[in-house]
Amino acid sequence: MKGIICHFTKVDKTTLASARIANWLALRYDFDIIDRPNPEKVQDYDLAICVSSPSGFADPELREQIGEICARAKHYVFAQNDYMTSQAGQIGKHFKLLGKDRTKRHVWANMPHVCKNPWDTYINWNMLTWDPQPHKEPTVDGLFYYGACRKDREVYFKKYFGGETELPYHGLISTSKRGMNKFREVAPYANYIQPFNECKELGKYKMSLYIEDTRIHKYYNSPANRFYECLSNGVAQIFDVSCIGTFEKAGIDISPYVVDSKEHVLGILKHWDKIRNEQYDLWASNYVEQLEIAVDKAIEEIVKCKQYTLEM
Numbered sequence: 001m002k003g004i005i006c007h008f009t010k011v012d013k014t015t016l017a018s019a020r021i022a023n024w025l026a027l028r029y030d031f032d033i034i035d036r037p038n039p040e041k042v043q044d045y046d047l048a049i050c051v052s053s054p055s056g057f058a059d060p061e062l063r064e065q066i067g068e069i070c071a072r073a074k075h076y077v078f079a080q081n082d083y084m085t086s087q088a089g090q091i092g093k094h095f096k097l098l099g100k101d102r103t104k105r106h107v108w109a110n111m112p113h114v115c116k117n118p119w120d121t122y123i124n125w126n127m128l129t130w131d132p133q134p135h136k137e138p139t140v141d142g143l144f145y146y147g148a149c150r151k152d153r154e155v156y157f158k159k160y161f162g163g164e165t166e167l168p169y170h171g172l173i174s175t176s177k178r179g180m181n182k183f184r185e186v187a188p189y190a191n192y193i194q195p196f197n198e199c200k201e202l203g204k205y206k207m208s209l210y211i212e213d214t215r216i217h218k219y220y221n222s223p224a225n226r227f228y229e230c231l232s233n234g235v236a237q238i239f240d241v242s243c244i245g246t247f248e249k250a251g252i253d254i255s256p257y258v259v260d261s262k263e264h265v266l267g268i269l270k271h272w273d274k275i276r277n278e279q280y281d282l283w284a285s286n287y288v289e290q291l292e293i294a295v296d297k298a299i300e301e302i303v304k305c306k307q308y309t310l311e312m
Contacts, residue, residue, distance in 0.1 A: 135234035142170025
């Protein structure tokens, strides 16, 4: 099968989850990859997989080339790992230019609710972040959080890192300089550090907070990358009570590690070593192999797909 992986930004020297997915797909299936303008790669392919990525930052020439590649392909897949991303407009544009039905695409997504047609597939892309490391002796006490200051999580930032007085524990947030300014509006007494370069650096933290966007309470999304990253690196995880539904759907019992207040966090922090060992024993699995099986099966289904019958 002649295939190509499309990504709207360069996939080397980046920690973007979408870039990790693009590189993995290209390597595993021996497909070409386009992540910068290259007219020689605008060809006919049996399978074009466009990984959801920040198309707004892409070179305009690259956007057009990816649009044409996906429209010309015998089968086109939109691999979506974040509900906040969507298909680039240039893809639909080139489908229209070629007179092809723009609904004729496969969706492989972390979110079952966007897999609307029989040929779409739910795939937990976040399992790709599973990379088990030897457990280290952590050096940083307190509650750790890393990531962006998303509006849909603000209520939880306030709950565990906010307030008008000093926190009852060491609260540490790893984020960008821009993110720090946003976080400080809701969590003025937290401590801040720059983002780390490799997930292996997580091993120095004792306990991490897991929260999710409020939208995910209603629309299921796979457990986030941070779940697999912390589990891989022996970081104890505690979960806001609102996350129970997500993990129930994922078949993971987080009930012993659920919190609902700063006081609850304070009482559980001292048990970080017991918790991380319990969680690793309970949840460690060959997640990447599970992902390989799921994607292999999805590609097999595409090969068998002779025509589409759209269900509205």
